[in-house]
Amino acid sequence: QKEVEQDPGPLSVPEGAIVSLNCTYSNSAFQYFMWYRQYSRKGPELLMYTYSSGNKEDGRFTAQVDKSSKYISLFIRDSQPSDSATYLCAIITQGGSEKLVFGKGTKLTVNP
């Protein structure tokens, strides 16, 4: 089983839709959870990070972590065409190696 699984999509939604992006992981030692956004031909940009179960909100973005199910989500409210990008989840153990484990990314297109 891979350490982090992420549905590659592609996901296509109309403008204004609520988007749900998800990852599952297998190692219960993972404690820090991050979401990156990557526009075409650019480097990944850190969007949000959290280290606890529950929700963390930042504007239209909400990161959700369920450690009991080993499941993390990113919700985008009122999606915009500018949100069209590939979204990668990334996870790391606390106090261990500083290597991140990345999902392969979900490609999202928001249609005007």
Next chain:
Amino acid sequence: DVKVTQSSRYLVKRTGEKVFLECVQDMDHENMFWYRQDPGLGLRLIYFSYDVKMKEKGDIPEGYSVSREKKERFSLILESASTNQTSMYLCASSGYYEQYFGPGTRLTVT
């Protein structure tokens, strides 16, 4: 804001050439990383460094080496470029857990 810069956005090299990719960060971060990104394979870690002159192999170090002589600079070296090293190369730095990426270098080896 954290800034990570890479020496080139696009690079074309011939098979057998020695290639240097440079990365500089301005946040005094201890940790720096080199990844390559290929369609369907995601981000794969080549090498990383915890400190000056320290380096650790990542998941795919074969055909690559690195150099970190100064804290802010981390170089990736392709000793003898091959066509299977055509890829997007991404550098990142981190102080704690969050990694900050540069814009990437699209390398084509012909």
